[in-house]
């Protein structure tokens with residue numbers, strides 16, 4: 446685990462200088478870059494006020510203030526700060542006293558190296574989670590984003606999306622990777638750009654699509670190579686990790702990564718270092734890493750296609766974007782937004798949308814999500830000469846792919862049984878049933894019902910006039 450110098454520190458407090466030295470060394474070797482020590486317990490409070498501390502490790506027996514006294518004071522001033530106690534005695538009473546006073550864990554001296562690393566690592570993660578939750582809680586209670594402007598390109602009125610914005614603000618200061626999942630076209634790259642802006646590193650946003658990159662291409666694209674590293678490498682190539690320095694490296698389609706590339710990415714995340722092909726010294730990766738995928742990584746883990754250690758590393762922070770059909774309230778706003786964009790791009794007068802269009806679109810499943818809506822609007826604007834858009838191109842596109850309301854979808858079986866009843870239906874019976882269902886779903890609107898059935902309104906009318914009332 447990496448804790449670069451600007452990350453919150455791990456503060457070790459013990460009156461034995463030698464023990465401080467060796468413990469610090471162990472943690473530094475494990476990748477905790479920012480480890481501070483203090484041998485005078487009276488100075489700890491001031492240190493906590495001066496800099497962010499992620500984990501406090503306290504010896505129990507110290508001159509001036511004992512570990513327990515210090516623990517009690519710290520819990521009053523910094524209640525969320527994880528504290529690990531070190532004791533020379535392995536007895537239940539001491540452990541219980543420490544825990545009752547608010548300690549998160551305790552270690553017995555001489556401290557076992559593996560247990561030290563595991564305990565500090567767990568507390569480090571715990572502290573980070575508590576800080577994020579605090580920020581999130583504060584944000585939600587205030588109801589206001591700190592950086593509303595960062596999200597201006599993400600058009601939404603969906604409460605789910607708003608709570609994602611709050612979450613993004615709370616995780617932005619962390620240097621841990623962020624995993625963004627969601628169906629294609631739900632806005633994963635837009636969200637990655639927002640994270641980049643919120644992180645404020647000052648470097649560039651560098652996006653790379655990993656789909657179709659074999660392992661050699663993956664290494665070369667990300668890590669680059671030295672001149673002469675292989676036949677034909679007549680000049681050095683800078684990798685994207687280097688280009689994204691102090692900025693964000695956005696790795697899209699992470700679910701498609703080959704097993705050997707997964708190992709390389711894991712190493713990059715764990716060590717914070719990479720080796721360009723042909724180089725003999727590793728380079729430090731200073732970029733923030735954000736990854737995205739539309740595939741189910743958990744299923745990939747279960748089937749052995751995706752490494753579980755990589756998954757857990759990547760989802761230190763996880764954002765799951767809802768598909769458009771689960772936030773239909775966004776459709777009217779997005780429609781207006783894309784109408785503006787399309788008219789501007791095509792240099793045409795901006796047409797307006799027929800009133801009922803949003804309602805029709807809300808019934809569609811939108812497998813391509815917002816990208817599909819954007820393309821539909823652009824196409825409709827390009828084709829249409831008038832001031833009010835025609836419904837036809839939309840109805841043609843959405844017919845046959847209806848998003849059943851949640852309870853309807855789960856009652857699929859019920860529909861089949863009522864269609865079949867206790868006998869196989871005649872063609873006429875099935876047609877009547879389908880027409881009745883389409884009309885019901887369309888709220889009696891014949892035009893919409895016809896589009897669900899994939900026929901024209903006139904054809905529906907003809908059938909309705911034939912069928913018994």
Ligand SMILES: Nc1ncnc2c1ncn2[C@@H]1O[C@H](COP(=O)(O)OP(=O)(O)OP(=O)(O)O)[C@@H](O)[C@H]1O
Nearest residue numbers: 598599600628629630631632633634635739815816
């Ligand atoms: N909420 C939104 N407001 C405005 N535009 C949006 C919104 N969400 C997505 N878009 C637009 O939809 C298109 C697709 O978005 P984006 O590329 O971010 O999706 P994605 O989830 O990364 O897709 P993929 O999985 O296919 O890579 C882009 O043109 C983007 O600008």
